Amino acid sequence: MRNARVAEILNVIANDRDEWDSLPDRLCAACLSALPVSGVGVALMTADGPSGVVLAVTDARARELEELQFALGEGPCVEASGSGHPVLEPDLLTAGAVRWPRFGAAVLAAGVNAVFALPLQVGAIRVGVLDLYRDTPGQLTAAELAEALAFADAATVVILHLQDHDGTDGALAGPIDSRAEIHQATGMITIQLDVGLAEALLRLRARAYATGRTVSAIAADVVSRRMHFGGSDTENAES
Amino acid sequence: MTNREQLLAATFVDLADTLVADFDVIEFLHTLATRSVELLDADAAGIMLADHHGGLHVMASSTEEARLLELYELQNDEGPCLDCFRSGRAVARDGLSAMRASWPVFTPELQKLGFHSAQALPMRLRNETIGALNLFRDRPGLMSEADLRIGQAMADVATVGLIQERAISASELLAAQLQTALNSRVRLEQAKGVLAERAGLPMDQAFQLMRDYARNNGRRLSEVATHIIDGLLDDRTLRKRAKPRPGAPPPGA
Numbered sequence: 001m002r003n004a005r006v007a008e009i010l011n012v013i014a015n016d017r018d019e020w021d022s023l024p025d026r027l028c029a030a031c032l033s034a035l036p037v038s039g040v041g042v043a044l045m046t047a048d049g050p051s052g053v054v055l056a057v058t059d060a061r062a063r064e065l066e067e068l069q070f071a072l073g074e075g076p077c078v079e080a081s082g083s084g085h086p087v088l089e090p091d092l093l094t095a096g097a098v099r100w101p102r103f104g105a106a107v108l109a110a111g112v113n114a115v116f117a118l119p120l121q122v123g124a125i126r127v128g129v130l131d132l133y134r135d136t137p138g139q140l141t142a143a144e145l146a147e148a149l150a151f152a153d154a155a156t157v158v159i160l161h162l163q164d165h166d167g168t169d170g171a172l173a174g175p176i177d178s179r180a181e182i183h184q185a186t187g188m189i190t191i192q193l194d195v196g197l198a199e200a201l202l203r204l205r206a207r208a209y210a211t212g213r214t215v216s217a218i219a220a221d222v223v224s225r226r227m228h229f230g231g232s233d234t235e236n237a238e239s
Numbered sequence: 240m241t242n243r244e245q246l247l248a249a250t251f252v253d254l255a256d257t258l259v260a261d262f263d264v265i266e267f268l269h270t271l272a273t274r275s276v277e278l279l280d281a282d283a284a285g286i287m288l289a290d291h292h293g294g295l296h297v298m299a300s301s302t303e304e305a306r307l308l309e310l311y312e313l314q315n316d317e318g319p320c321l322d323c324f325r326s327g328r329a330v331a332r333d334g335l336s337a338m339r340a341s342w343p344v345f346t347p348e349l350q351k352l353g354f355h356s357a358q359a360l361p362m363r364l365r366n367e368t369i370g371a372l373n374l375f376r377d378r379p380g381l382m383s384e385a386d387l388r389i390g391q392a393m394a395d396v397a398t399v400g401l402i403q404e405r406a407i408s409a410s411e412l413l414a415a416q417l418q419t420a421l422n423s424r425v426r427l428e429q430a431k432g433v434l435a436e437r438a439g440l441p442m443d444q445a446f447q448l449m450r451d452y453a454r455n456n457g458r459r460l461s462e463v464a465t466h467i468i469d470g471l472l473d474d475r476t477l478r479k480r481a482k483p484r485p486g487a488p489p490p491g492a
Contacts, residue, residue: 046421053421122414123407160410163417176421180428184442187432187468197429197468223432223442 005150010157022171023158024056031130031151032058035144038112039133041066042155044175045081045126049073052179052215055128055159055171061110062133068106069131071205071215075103076117077129084126086149087117090139102209113137118152120159130155178216185219192229203229243278247389250274251396264404268299271372271397276301278393279386281374282354285311287320288362288370288401295320295370310348311373318345323359323371329391331358333381355379360390362398369401423461430464438474448474451481 013026021029028040039062044053050070057063069075076087089095092113096104107115114134120127130152140148162172182204189200204222207229208215221227253270268286275284285300285307297311314320319342323330332338335355339346349357356376362369372394374382382390435445452472453463466472 044417044421046418046425051421051425123411125411125414125418127414127417159417160413163413163420176424180424183425183428184432184435187429187434188436190429190433191436 005147006153006157009150009154013154013158022056022174023162024155024171027151027155027158028056028058031132031148034151035132035140035147036134037116037132038135039065041131041133042120042128042159043069043077043131044128044159045077047126049078049081052182053175055175061112062131065107065110065112065133066131067214067216069103071208072100072102072106073202073205074100075107076100076115077131080117080119080129081126084119084121086119086145087115088140088145089116090114091137093137107133111135114139116140116148118148120152120156122156122160127156127159181219181223182215185222188222189229246274246278250278250393264401265299267397267400271393272299272301275372275374275390275393279374279390280376280382281386281390282377283307283375285373285375286362286370286397287311287314287324287373289324289368293324295324298370304352306352307375310345310352313345313348314373316344317342319357319359320371320373323361324368327361327363327366327368329358329360329387331356331381335379349375353377356381358382358387360387360394362394362401364395364398364402367402369398372397423464426468427460427464430467434467434474434477438478440474448477448481452477455483456480 009027009030013023013030016026024042028042031037031040039057039059041057041062042055043066044051044055050073052070054063054066057066065075066077069077076089080087089099092104092108092115096108098104100107112133112135114137116132116134118130118132120129130148132148159172182201186197186200186204189195189203190197193200193203195203204218205215208218211218218227222229250270253274268288272284272286275281283301286298287295288298289295295311295315297308300307300311311320319330319332322341332341335346335350338349338357345357349355352375354375354377356379358374358381359371360374361371372390374390376382430449431442431445434440434449435442438445438448440448449463449467450460452458453460463472467477
């Protein structure tokens with residue numbers, strides 16, 4: 001019974017004594033110990049794709065990979081959220097580069113060989129994605145997939161709970177606030193380059209990818225006016 | 240199987256069927272009301288559900304006769320439905336004199352419509368009572384134990400269906416709110432960026448200008464943000480009209 005397992009997961013994370021961690025943090029930690037995976041992340045999605053809001057990750061590499069999917073606008077979380085179906089890629093070495101030309105190479109370079117992304121959805125609305133990263137290649141067994149789906153359901157309940165009890169511990173507002181500069185920078189770039197918002201975000205992401213920095217770091221430079229997007233994208237007006 | 244058993248089995252299948260795609264609450268409750276009269280020793284059946292304030296409303300009836308509908312509504316003041324909803328237990332009285340003693344206004348109205356018995360079964364899941372199934376009969380006296388058990392089983396199945404439907408609606412509402420909150424937050428930050436760059440302002444001053452303009456012109460912040468992004472509001476207009484107009488309450492008031 002999947003519902004019974006979801007209830008059990010929620011019960012465990014809700015009664016966790018460690019009050020420093022947010023509910024999404026605890027969910028990711030519980031998922032990491034329940035499944036044979038190396039890293040777990042939960043990201044919020046909008047109808048347009050990744051929102052850039054990462055609710056929780058188990059480790060720095062998982063954060064980098066979530067960030068990278070946002071920077072590139074491609075990867076399993078984009079695909080899972082777009083289709084509403086789980087994306088299971090057990091062998092990135094063979095299939096990764098074909099499926100996701102840029103993300104595939106980056107995720108392999110980070111030492112990840114399998115990735116599983118499960119959409120978090122309520123009816124037709126997709127609120128986010130649960131991403132599982134694994135060092136070794138190989139498919140999840142049927143039982144493991146069932147367990148992963150139970151964690152995805154539990155993550156959906158957690159997100160809806162946070163939306164319903166806004167601001168109690170900042171578990172939702174905090175990560176959303178932390179992305180504010182990206183959107184501010186996007187707005188500034190539309191004026192600097194005289195382009196639309198989608199194009200501006202693309203340029204921002206491209207600059208991050210090309211310089212090996214995070215989108216947040218580039219955005220902070222733009223907002224503080226240390227960086228200006230001039231007439232051409234190759235120009236880097238860092239001063 | 241006897242005819243009754245077949246009909247009972249078919250009723251449970253019907254009720255379960257409505258739980259899947261295209262759930263229609265009213266249709267679902269009408270099935271329950273109609274089948275209650277067909278299956279049980281009852282001449283009329285009605286379903287009352289409670290709103291958020293505990294007020295009871297007729298949701299379905301085996302017959303749509305206006306005076307019968309009024310009789311259900313009357314039970315917001317007194318009657319088996321109200322007692323049943325409040326206690327979460329089945330409510331019945333053995334005989335008309337006992338009914339009149341409990342419900343002095345309701346009972347004569349019931350008799351005027353030709354009924355001589357009224358009972359109510361709770362629609363309850365664990366501690367939550369969401370309404371009651373009302374059963375009226377032409378003859379006085381209590382319903383058989385067997386009928387009550389079947390009636391309660393149907394009410395129970397219907398309750399599970401209704402509660403599940405409500406939970407799904409509530410989750411969808413929260414999910415939609417989250418999407419809206421995310422999207423409007425993104426647009427607000429983008430608008431701050433657009434305005435800051437266009438007017439050469441620091442980010443916090445750009446936001447202050449937007450907020451003052453919205454407040455002093457009775458506009459919503461999200462609407463102002465959209466207009467800035469779409470280029471419909473330039474910073475000169477914003478600055479000019481961000482100051483309080485004569486007679487308008489000062490910002491922060």
